[in-house]
Amino acid sequence: MTEPDGVPAPTQEQTAHALAAVTAEAQSAAAAELMVLAENVHKSFGHLAVLKGVDLAVRPGEVTVVIGPSGSGKSTFLRCINHLEKINAGRIWVDGELMGYQQRGARLYELGEKAIARQRRAVGMVFQRFNLFPHMTALENVVEAPIRVLRQPRTAAAQRGRDLLARVGLADKTDTYPGHLSGGQQQRVAIARALAMAPKLMLFDEPTSALDPELVGEVLDVMKDLAREGMTMVVVTHEIGFAREVGDSLVFMDGGVVVESGVPRDVIAAPQHQRTRAFLAKVL
Numbered sequence: 001m002t003e004p005d006g007v008p009a010p011t012q013e014q015t016a017h018a019l020a021a022v023t024a025e026a027q028s029a030a031a032a033e034l035m036v037l038a039e040n041v042h043k044s045f046g047h048l049a050v051l052k053g054v055d056l057a058v059r060p061g062e063v064t065v066v067i068g069p070s071g072s073g074k075s076t077f078l079r080c081i082n083h084l085e086k087i088n089a090g091r092i093w094v095d096g097e098l099m100g101y102q103q104r105g106a107r108l109y110e111l112g113e114k115a116i117a118r119q120r121r122a123v124g125m126v127f128q129r130f131n132l133f134p135h136m137t138a139l140e141n142v143v144e145a146p147i148r149v150l151r152q153p154r155t156a157a158a159q160r161g162r163d164l165l166a167r168v169g170l171a172d173k174t175d176t177y178p179g180h181l182s183g184g185q186q187q188r189v190a191i192a193r194a195l196a197m198a199p200k201l202m203l204f205d206e207p208t209s210a211l212d213p214e215l216v217g218e219v220l221d222v223m224k225d226l227a228r229e230g231m232t233m234v235v236v237t238h239e240i241g242f243a244r245e246v247g248d249s250l251v252f253m254d255g256g257v258v259v260e261s262g263v264p265r266d267v268i269a270a271p272q273h274q275r276t277r278a279f280l281a282k283v284l
């Protein structure tokens with residue numbers, strides 16, 4: 001087939017390449033404006049498809065709250081964002097950088113360990129279980145990575161570590177071992193420890209669900225302060241009150257896809273999908 005002026009029409013393959021290039025360029029441009037951009041993320045464990053095309057966009061300074069039933073893929077998705085899991089398809093950018101991979105032509109190649117570690121440093125993660133080092137004091141837990149990984153001088157790291165512990169309300173616990181701290185206090189140390197790496201983005205995976213009810217508030221308060229100070233956060237939680245008060249957007253996941261998302265109070269007051277309604281009815 002030729003065009004009327006005699007210029008050969010592009011083959012299907014050329015068109016596909018050109019489109020891929022245009023799309024890749026548009027994606028990079030969009031990714032540069034966003035703190036997180038996830039497109040069509042797929043993840044399987046063996047035959048079990050866990051993420052089936054997840055999309056997410058988080059602007060700098062925004063708090064995105066992710067909710068959804070057990071097994072819907074929330075933790076897996078968070079772990080994909082900082083490349084603790086390899087993805088099977090799709091793309092994830094953090095602050096404009098493709099996470100875990102390098103694109104050459106239309107193909108992705110996994111980055112080396114060093115490059116992945118460098119990318120991961122920009123992303124703080126707080127889990128349900130605090131995973132503090134039991135043989136180190138609160139302050140030692142906080143300064144360990146800055147000294148060992150960022151090679152900060154010990155005195156500077158300790159000064160900053162004390163500031164961070166004060167920021168999470170634990171100025172008087174710097175020399176206390178985790179075993180002598182409450183769950184809420186341990187979780188606040190874990191948050192200070194993540195902040196010590198000066199992350200651009202913080203991921204929280206059910207940070208309060210292992211806590212006694214009376215300790216939940218103190219951890220949520222620290223997270224609210226962080227949000228107010230402009231930290232970009234993706235938070236998996238069932239604390240709907242937190243989502244309503246602090247969230248810029250609420251994402252409901254079920255069966256490995258985002259079923260719906262929007263302004264938290266809109267999604268909570270008027271969910272568009274039956275599955276969202278059913279889930280909210282259970283947790284509210």
Ligand SMILES: Nc1ncnc2c1ncn2[C@@H]1O[C@H](COP(=O)(O)OP(=O)(O)OP(=O)(O)O)[C@@H](O)[C@H]1O
Pocket residue numbers: 045048050068069070071072073074075076077
């Ligand atoms: N490393 C793994 N190997 C095999 N299967 C896994 C692995 N990690 C997660 N899964 C499976 O993937 C699915 C999603 O798990 P995930 O932990 O992401 O769900 P979730 O939404 O965080 O659930 P919950 O609310 O219970 O924390 C589950 O069926 C789980 O068993």
Ligand SMILES: [Mg+2]
Pocket residue numbers: 074075076205
């Ligand atoms: Mg989980």
